[in-house]
Amino acid sequence: MTAPTYHLTSYGCQMNKLDSELVESRLRQRGYEPAADEASANVVLLNTCSVRQHAEDRVWSRLGKLRIRKRAEPALVVGVLGCMAEEHKRFMVARMPHVDLVVGPSAFGDIDVTVENARHKNLELAKVHDPSAGKHAVAGAGLVAAGIGVSGDTIVRDVKVRPHKSQAFVSVMRGCNMPCTYCIVPTTRGDEVSRPIDAIVEEAARLCGDGVTEITLLGQTVNAYGRDLGPGITLAKLLRALHEIPSLRRLAFITSHPNFLSEDLIAAMAELPKVARYLHLPVQSGSDRVLKAMRRGYTRERYLRRVEQLLAKAPDIELHSDFIVGYPSETAAEFDESASLMLQVGYAQSYVFQYSPRPGTVAAGLVDDVSKAEKERRNQVLLTIQDSLCVQKNNALVGTTQEVLVEGESPKDATRLSGRTVHHRIVHFDRPQDGGLDLVGRYVPVRIEQAMAHSLVGKRLAENEAEHGRGDREEPESARHAHDLDHPRHDGTRPHRAATT
Ligand code: SAH
Ligand code: SF4
Ligand code: F3S
Secondary structure, three states: OOOOEEEEEEOOOHHHHHHHHHHHHHHHHOOOEEOOOHHHOOEEEEEEOOOOHHHHHHHHHHHHHHHHHHHHOOOOEEEEEEHHHHHOOOOHHHHOOOOOEEEOHHHOOOHHHHHHHHHHHHHHHHHOOOHHHHHHHOOOOOEEEOOOOOOHHHOOOOOOOOOOOOEEEEEOEEOOOOOOOOOOHHHHHOOOEEOOHHHHHHHHHHHHHOOOOEEEEEOOOHHHOOOOOOOOOOHHHHHHHHHOOOOOOEEEEEOOOHHHOOHHHHHHHHHOOOEOOEEEOOOEOOOHHHHHHHOOOOOHHHHHHHHHHHHHHOOOOEEEEEEEEOOOOOOHHHHHHHHHHHHHHOOOEEEEEEOOOOOOOOHHHOOOOOOHHHHHHHHHHHHHHHHHHHHHHHHOOOOOEEEEEEEEEEOOEEEEEEEEOOOOOEEEEEOOOOOOHHHOOOEEEEEEEEEOOOOEEEEEOOHHHHHHHHHOOOOOHHHOOOOOOOOOOOOOOOOOOOOOO
16 A cells, blocks of 8 residues: 655744654654655645734635645645644634644644544545535544644654754744733743753754754743753753764754843853854844833843843854834834844844734734834835845955855755855855765855855865965954854745745
8 A cells, every 4th residue: 555645834933844844753653755745645734833914824825725625635634733723723623624633733742643533534534525515515524633732842753854964953942931912922832841951962962863963952932941940951051961962063042032141141152162153132122112012021221231241252143133013002213213223233134024913912902003004114124224234244254264054055046055154144156067965964165255135155165275265364253253153044034034924
């Protein structure tokens, strides 16, 4: 008998992508195989995101199309996984009766059993299916596994099932306990739960044993890691433990909350040479009144002080941020404070999001009174400022040699390969004659020749040329770290362009 096939699409953040990897791992352990494409799959799974309306709209429209297919193929299994499954668990099947399974992020641990049950149920339904009965005949298995369940972190990860051979995500904590008024994540992901250090180190060591050299630790407030485990269990301690893995070369972590940027974390970032030289520290707004309304728990001043403390100890770290524009009642003057903060910190990268009301959140009870056009304008202002900061920083790198972890073919140019620098910048360089696929996963020296806002273009140097390249020109402080570390972003989005929703 041929193995059943699946097709899985991720719509969300890095945690969502990691979850997809764990789900795939589980399905393969159960004998499922990846389909060549969605159209030929027996099981179609959408791992979804609820963070903004736009993210949800894409999934609703995808599900609408799958309904048509299911009319002709009643045995097809359609599954909604992830944050939308959790958020809409009560009425997902009522709204989309052809959906067979609705599985929230806390119930991925036994996803294989849920999928199998749906498949068997559907094969039975298909036997009695009457295609002449029209659209009302479209029925799904209606299995809902949300709320509490078996976490994906209990899955014994098949280290072979990962998209990049040298890069991997590792979840260190699930959920979020923060009270940000606009955010749906605490609802969809539940309470904060940290994984024990030993479990994380064991998983990281297995990944490194299979060729991974760069690990990105994931958590919604990753730097709050361990506070539920007991005193002394911190992200800094975890970083120090992981640092001992000999073949690990780069260690990044996302996303940090400003309130947990502690002294011991700053010390670890300053001291540990494998730790990534950037920090994603979303500020959301530069206005004290808006920050308070959002319940972020810090002021502009306090945020800036933390950043200062970090840079005093680790001056080569670059800051990345997220901003929300058009939060209810945000005035134009308050928005200007976000713009001035962006400039003041001089972020290397920012994601800018237009406020999107999420049902059930505190902010959803407020009037969404900033017009779409004004949100659009504020969005553009921040993007323009961020672009100019990027151009400035990228220009400063022209003439330097950067170590690049090669990720693969450049997404828009098959004649080039691309990878990331120590500060998470994308670098493209010409492919060698033989296609250069053996370079993927390797750290190569690239001399930067051209700077754009969103990427750099350079020439790959032979190892012996690299030394000369370095000496040619004074490198900016940011490029002079003792090692050339970098951080991958696997979501394929362009930095600070991601947010037009
Ligand atoms: N846990 C991370 C990221 C959470 S979601 C953190 O706290 O930093 C990623 C980003 O989406 C947030 O940083 C915020 O900028 C944005 N976001 C969250 N909810 C939003 C909403 N309702 N409307 C617009 N942007 C939102
Ligand atoms: Fe959402 Fe705030 Fe938690 Fe981030 S810290 S996931 S923005 S509630
Ligand atoms: Fe989206 Fe859920 Fe991640 S809402 S941003 S997929 S945690």
